[in-house]
């Protein structure tokens with residue numbers, strides 16, 4: 001039986017057409033009728049549909065009758081393409097035996113093409129290279145094929161061209177999948193071992209685990225043991241997604257499906273865990289994964305202090321579907337009670353914040369994101385600092401370290417100079433450079449994470465007219481000459497505005513921040529001095545002059561209700577202000593640091 | 602009584618007034634967002650009949666202490682039509698013996714002949730839209746008249762009307778300190794008895810607002826604050842400021858004073874707003890709909906709002922605080938003082954003789970915003 005199963009992921013750089021290709025495959029194999037089809041069907045979250053990106057990987061079972069007359073079960077796992085979610089890619093890959101590497105015929109290989117290809121190679125997967133979007137007038141399939149061949153080895157002529165838009169080449173692709181991707185290798189007679197490669201929370205079913213059965217079989221109703229946690233549960237339901245959820249009674253070696261145990265809390269299930277049978281347990285678990293590590297941290301505070309509990313509940317609910325979300329309570333003198341939340345990256349942060357506001361109807365103030373610093377104290381103890389507020393007095397600090405990343409940039413070679421400049425202004429250094437073709441080059445740098453996560457990609461794109469792509473991975477901590485820059489409003493330091501930055505950038509940062517705040521903070525009834533300081537040393541200063549005029553010239557003859565409405569509306573706008581001492585500060589001021597550009601110089 | 606007397610300010614709340622809106626203008630000025638129409642003078646007669654019918658279909662009331670014919674440009678009306686509207690008001694409501702009948706006029710329409718005709722029609726006070734005595738500013742404001750024309754028109758009006766007022770607009774980006782100073786000089790030299798000086802406001806949806814969005818310079822708050830202060834200083838040589846933007850030698854504009862005292866008024870014509878029996882009404886704002894409604898015997902109402910209880914108290918303060926005389930403290934005033942002691946401490950308002958008075962006039966809306974959103978006392 002398992003000789004007719006193929007488990008694979010589609011991996012690609014963002015927007016190269018993974019979700020669209022999944023649509024075509026589902027359509028071609030009849031998984032969905034044309035009437036049910038809507039674009040990027042597997043992107044089910046509202047946010048995914050709005051932004052046109054995939055956040056959560058989805059798996060779907062297709063059946064395909066190949067030319068040999070045999071019916072094949074193809075388990076397809078759609079994966080996200082954004083660097084913030086790359087850990088989802090590795091998770092998916094662990095459940096696969098092969099991968100379709102998709103490359104846009106007009107764009108060629110990009111940073112995530114390479115990053116994902118390397119992940120697939122590391123996972124020992126068979127890779128089927130495919131060029132997509134051959135229908136585009138600007139398509140250059142031959143060049144893209146040459147690039148893929150340069151990365152994977154092999155003959156460019158063997159690379160298949162398809163159009164996920166028109167459906168051209170879809171049958172050929174299915175045939176290659178059947179032929180090239182190996183059948184799953186597990187032992188159906190051995191004790192059950194199934195890998196939990198994903199989980200999500202469903203209001204009706206509770207926690208749903210996506211599993212890949214490696215050895216043995218699992219039947220509905222059996223008692224199962226989660227080997228890492230030691231928890232025992234009943235396999236209340238088994239199902240497959242086609243993408244409709246279809247209940248089944250058994251999953252056996254090589255198959256991918258859904259396991260529902262009645263567990264209500266996602267933190268009771270560990271992704272990467274191995275499921276076995278209580279009755280006949282396996283001795284060795286499968287190799288699991290590392291927990292995704294948050295890269296950036298930001299304070300999230302309810303605008304209305306009374307919403308603190310609601311925010312906690314909302315975070316808990318979101319975590320049901322997003323195990324990468326971590327948080328701890330944080331108190332700010334300026335913003336009250338809230339949480340320090342860890343995110344995989346800025347996109348993840350934006351998405352979480354947007355979901356909290358939208359789905360849980362919260363009005364939030366977030367503070368400027370920061371990375372986690374490592375501090376060695378005089379007593380040799382080491383602590384991790386996730387918020388600038390937590391930085392201990394420097395007299396007790398021996399050493400400060402910041403996280404570094406290895407960044408991979410792929411760009412047309414004419415941009416090497418400008419990229420180099422940008423990287424240097426971000427305290428980066430060149431590690432490696434390789435021409436993929438005479439026109440395109442792969443550059444590897446090491447940079448501080450703090451210099452990359454925020455606006456590096458925007459700058460990179462604008463300097464290369466959008467032609468550069470970026471991927472990065474953490475490479476550990478490096479000692480760094482860091483200082484804390486405090487911002488004072490009307491003479492009072494505002495904890496939520498403090499930032500840790502490299503000494504060489506502190507003045508530029510302080511100036512930028514003070515200027516940005518001067519623009520954002522509205523005039524008040526009194527002068528508001530804004531200062532940036534390192535310790536007691538003031539490095540920049542501006543003043544928001546007192547408001548002088550706040551009155552409408554006319555009272556509109558007899559039209560009283562109109563003026564009334566206007567003033568009431570203006571007052572509504574003021575509700576979105578936070579009182580910091582006696583100063584009204586608009587909420588966006590707390591992320592003003594994101595607008596400060598320190599890349600030049 | 603001085604124009605800013607507290608007794609007068611409160612008394613005005615007892616007056617009965619009527620407002621008539623005349624929407625016709627030669628052209629629409631780029632900053633204006635009043636209910637106006639341009640190039641539709643062929644509708645004047647029909648509109649006039651509609652207003653008369655609207656007056657006739659209203660409820661019994663009166664007699665009237667104040668009438669205000671505003672616009673748009675009422676001076677575009679043939680004077681006899683203005684006269685017959687005043688007559689219609691008289692026969693419906695009666696006019697008090699000391700009634701004040703004000704009318705707005707644009708300088709280009711006013712000369713010796715038109716002045717005496719409007720006077721004969723019953724108008725007792727003329728309010729002229731001079732806006733500035735600087736031709737550069739006038740042109741930039743899109744006005745149809747020059748400074749000289751305005752001065753001649755004012756002189757012609759003064760020869761006939763015992764009371765003449767002018768409107769000024771300050772703070773346009775092309776206006777300079779010197780230009781404003783000269784406008785103030787001329788204003789003081791004219792011998793008129795009333796001035797309204799408004800800061801140029803960029804009203805949403807106007808051509809000016811679109812221009813500003815596209816990069817045309819917006820008026821500057823600090824400059825406007827300077828100009829307001831300068832106006833207050835200079836005009837006090839001859840006038841008394843009795844409201845944020847209004848100055849009089851002796852008598853304020855009665856109708857305006859009544860509206861600020863939360864008084865009652867009937868309103869007729871396109872887009873006109875009335876206030877009777879605790880209800881604020883507003884008329885249809887489109888001229889065809891307005892006339893059709895009246896012609897089919899219906900009241901041309903677009904909507905009405907009952908203003909009662911705490912809403913009414915908040916409104917009383919919102920209106921009264923604009924006056925130099927301030928407003929009787931009352932429950933609303935006590936609530937503001939209780940919730941916002943900082944306003945008194947910062948010297949923005951004061952309480953005196955049972956009244957709340959805004960001291961820093963330019964910050965009036967800072968106070969009013971709080972007044973309008975403060976919860977009632979428990």
Ligand SMILES: Nc1nc2c(ncn2[C@@H]2O[C@H](COP(=O)(O)OP(=O)(O)O)[C@@H](O)[C@H]2O)c(=O)[nH]1
Pocket residue numbers: 012013014015016017018019020021040052053054081132133134135136162163164165166
């Ligand atoms: N012309 C053309 N456009 C395509 C093709 N495949 C995908 N697209 C478009 O490329 C964009 C990104 O596709 P999507 O499937 O969301 O990419 P993903 O980010 O890799 O999942 C969408 O606008 C698709 O409609 C193709 O074969 N031809």
Ligand SMILES: C[S@@+](CC[C@H](N)C(=O)[O-])C[C@H]1O[C@@H](n2cnc3c(N)ncnc32)[C@H](O)[C@@H]1O
Pocket residue numbers: 553554632633634635671672673674705706707708729730731732768769770799800801802803804
């Ligand atoms: C209702 S208007 C009509 C007066 C007359 N049609 C005229 O324009 O001369 C009354 C006054 O409001 C003032 N005004 C109108 N729009 C304004 C604006 N956007 N900003 C400041 N004042 C304005 C002008 O001073 C004008 O004279």
Ligand code: SF4
Pocket residue numbers: 625626627628629630633634635637672673674707730
């Ligand atoms: S400002 Fe006066 S003249 Fe100009 S459009 Fe408005 S009402 Fe008419």
Ligand SMILES: [Mg+2]
Pocket residue numbers: 018019020040043052053054
């Ligand atoms: Mg997608």
